[in-house]
Amino acid sequence: MTAPGDRAAALDGNAMAGDLREIFAVDVTSARFMCAGCTHTDAVATLMLWHQAPGLVARCPNCDDVVMRVVRAPDRVYLDLRGSVRLEVPLEGS
Amino acid sequence: MARTAVSGRLIWRAATVAEARWESPTARTLVLDVPDWPGHLPGQHVDVRLTAEDGYSAQRSYSIASAWPEPGGKVELTVQRLDDGEVSPYLTDTVQVGDQVELRGPVGGWFVWRDKQPAPVLLLGGGSGVVPLMAMVRARALARTKQPFRLIYSVRTPEDLLYADELRRRVRDDAGLDVHYVYTRKTPDNWPSPPKRIDVAALNTYGWPPDFAPDCFVCGPTTFVETAADILVALGHDPRRIRTERFGGTS
Amino acid sequence: MGIISRGFGGRRRESVPGLPPGQYLTHDFPVLSAGPTPRIPLDRWRFTVTTETGDQKSWNWTEFQALPADDVTVDIHCVTKWSKLGTTWRGVSLDTLLADVESAADYTMVHSFGGYTTNVPMEDLLDGKAWVAYKFDGEDLEPEHGGPARLLIPHLYFWKSAKWVNGVQLMTEDDPGFWEAAGYHMYGDPWREQRYQGD
Numbered sequence: 001m002t003a004p005g006d007r008a009a010a011l012d013g014n015a016m017a018g019d020l021r022e023i024f025a026v027d028v029t030s031a032r033f034m035c036a037g038c039t040h041t042d043a044v045a046t047l048m049l050w051h052q053a054p055g056l057v058a059r060c061p062n063c064d065d066v067v068m069r070v071v072r073a074p075d076r077v078y079l080d081l082r083g084s085v086r087l088e089v090p091l092e093g094s
Numbered sequence: 095m096a097r098t099a100v101s102g103r104l105i106w107r108a109a110t111v112a113e114a115r116w117e118s119p120t121a122r123t124l125v126l127d128v129p130d131w132p133g134h135l136p137g138q139h140v141d142v143r144l145t146a147e148d149g150y151s152a153q154r155s156y157s158i159a160s161a162w163p164e165p166g167g168k169v170e171l172t173v174q175r176l177d178d179g180e181v182s183p184y185l186t187d188t189v190q191v192g193d194q195v196e197l198r199g200p201v202g203g204w205f206v207w208r209d210k211q212p213a214p215v216l217l218l219g220g221g222s223g224v225v226p227l228m229a230m231v232r233a234r235a236l237a238r239t240k241q242p243f244r245l246i247y248s249v250r251t252p253e254d255l256l257y258a259d260e261l262r263r264r265v266r267d268d269a270g271l272d273v274h275y276v277y278t279r280k281t282p283d284n285w286p287s288p289p290k291r292i293d294v295a296a297l298n299t300y301g302w303p304p305d306f307a308p309d310c311f312v313c314g315p316t317t318f319v320e321t322a323a324d325i326l327v328a329l330g331h332d333p334r335r336i337r338t339e340r341f342g343g344t345s
Numbered sequence: 346m347g348i349i350s351r352g353f354g355g356r357r358r359e360s361v362p363g364l365p366p367g368q369y370l371t372h373d374f375p376v377l378s379a380g381p382t383p384r385i386p387l388d389r390w391r392f393t394v395t396t397e398t399g400d401q402k403s404w405n406w407t408e409f410q411a412l413p414a415d416d417v418t419v420d421i422h423c424v425t426k427w428s429k430l431g432t433t434w435r436g437v438s439l440d441t442l443l444a445d446v447e448s449a450a451d452y453t454m455v456h457s458f459g460g461y462t463t464n465v466p467m468e469d470l471l472d473g474k475a476w477v478a479y480k481f482d483g484e485d486l487e488p489e490h491g492g493p494a495r496l497l498i499p500h501l502y503f504w505k506s507a508k509w510v511n512g513v514q515l516m517t518e519d520d521p522g523f524w525e526a527a528g529y530h531m532y533g534d535p536w537r538e539q540r541y542q543g544d
């Protein structure tokens with residue numbers, strides 16, 4: 001029930017890099033997610049990102065389910081990962 | 095109250111505008127002095143944060159246009175003005191040499207090209223989406239590597255071209271680099287085809303065939319990226335070799 | 346606060362007295378969205394109240410349009426810090442929709458097409474405080490702003506005014522919705538600046 005073009009408002013996971021790098025020591029956008037809804041797996045950078053909202057909402061490019069949510073409060077960041085079954089994080093230099 | 099710093103955590107730092115130059119009537123390159131810049135890979139970006147007198151602040155991402163290392167340790171961004179935008183008109187028209195903005199980066203480890211990647215590289219840029227691709231072109235020259243590079247650059251009119259002179263010079267001097275232009279609103283005089291958006295015919299003609307197995311980087315307005323990436327897949331390119339970065343908006 | 350960027354004004358906004366703390370006045374109607382905009386054909390639209398025992402009561406678009414409606418003029422406050430004053434809406438009061446419902450529930454979860462949810466205490470839906478609105482400024486509510494119909498609950502931050510609303514589930518215990526589960530406040534009173542958990 002979504003029309004083509006409705007995704008034009010969206011960015012992608014690349015745009016989350018700064019907010020995630022402020023909490024993690026590694027770049028999470030190069031990690032692979034597995035979608036809890038459809039088991040699709042790919043780099044976090046390929047998630048569809050809605051940023052014109054009270055937080056960042058990253059959805060699976062395959063099924064549109066929410067995979068990650070990032071909410072920034074003045075003194076903390078909330079990261080909701082329930083839409084991803086796991087994250088596979090590559091370690092530089094290994 | 096003092097807080098314990100999380101080690102390795104990226105923080106905001108002040109960047110000073112050292113130099114600014116127009117790339118087109120509506121786009122400007124800012125050369126920034128960022129103390130202790132750790133270096134970056136082509137394709138990475140920074141987040142820029144602006145704060146008004148009353149504390150209101152706005153944050154946007156901008157790709158790094160320059161390659162690293164840079165002798166003066168500077169970092170360049172190229173910003174395209176959107177007339178009704180909140181941040182871009184400030185960066186193109188208001189900020190002056192000597193002014194400071196806050197910056198967080200470099201960030202993003204996926205939409206990057208590493209000079210050790212042996213494959214040929216196909217770059218598809220729409221509008222300001224050419225900026226991180228230009229960083230790749232510059233990094234290739236700096237590393238003196240030989241992978242064939244091809245840039246297909248979609249732009250509204252000849253006046254909107256970024257880096258026009260430099261691209262012309264590099265096509266002449268950087269062996270193995272070529273560039274094709276797609277004009278979407280107005281072409282130069284005597285251009286062989288009328289203005290059009292990037293389409294199957296353009297990528298079929300100018301792109302490389304899938305069995306050449308190029309690493310593809312697609313960047314620009316969201317609608318451009320979706321169209322161009324879909325065409326690459328339809329033409330038979332391996333989706334795992336296609337990396338995309340969406341800037342938002344429509345082309 | 347970071348360093349001031351000389352000459353940066355930002356989006357047109359005004360700090361005026363009488364707004365909730367930390368809010369700016371805007372004259373636009375910014376569109377916030379957390380996903381693709383659902384397009385709901387009216388013949389597939391339905392609004393359902395589900396009680397804590399599983400009893401359901403529902404209306405299709407024609408039945409819903411036949412219910413008595415109110416015209417209201419209210420101020421709205423978004424947690425992203427803009428406020429908009431004197432907005433005019435037409436909608437069906439939740440008092441009407443919940444009138445004949447047998448329930449002892451103190452809490453509700455509001456549901457939308459597209460999967461969005463937000464929790465609202467029962468008492469905040471009643472006594473003329475909340476509507477299912479289908480007209481804004483005299484016009485049919487556009488999909489970008491939540492049409493065909495959205496919840497309108499102006500005394501709470503606007504994320505509680507769920508777009509594309511399709512039902513209310515009554516609950517005996519409070520549960521977090523989409524944003525509440527991700528760090529936003531369970532109640533969200535703009536006058537007490539309840540933006541995030543713990544505020």
Ligand SMILES: Cc1cc2nc3c(=O)[nH]c(=O)nc-3n(C[C@H](O)[C@H](O)[C@H](O)COP(=O)(O)OP(=O)(O)OC[C@H]3O[C@@H](n4cnc5c(N)ncnc54)[C@H](O)[C@@H]3O)c2cc1C
Pocket residue numbers: 011014015139154155156157158172173174175176178179180181182183222225226315339340341342343344
């Ligand atoms: C990872 C990343 C890298 C980026 N790199 C660059 C870069 O190198 N150079 C550059 O100029 N921009 C870049 N952008 C885009 C940049 O972040 C801003 O979105 C852009 O400058 C517009 O900001 P604004 O505040 O001026 O406009 P806003 O006030 O945010 O928007 C004004 C209007 O323009 C529309 N709009 C928003 N973004 C775009 C867009 N990209 N194209 C067309 N319409 C749009 C909006 O929907 C709105 O209607 C990048 C974005 C991302 C996510």
Ligand SMILES: [Zn+2]
Pocket residue numbers: 035036037038039040060061062063064065
């Ligand atoms: Zn999925």
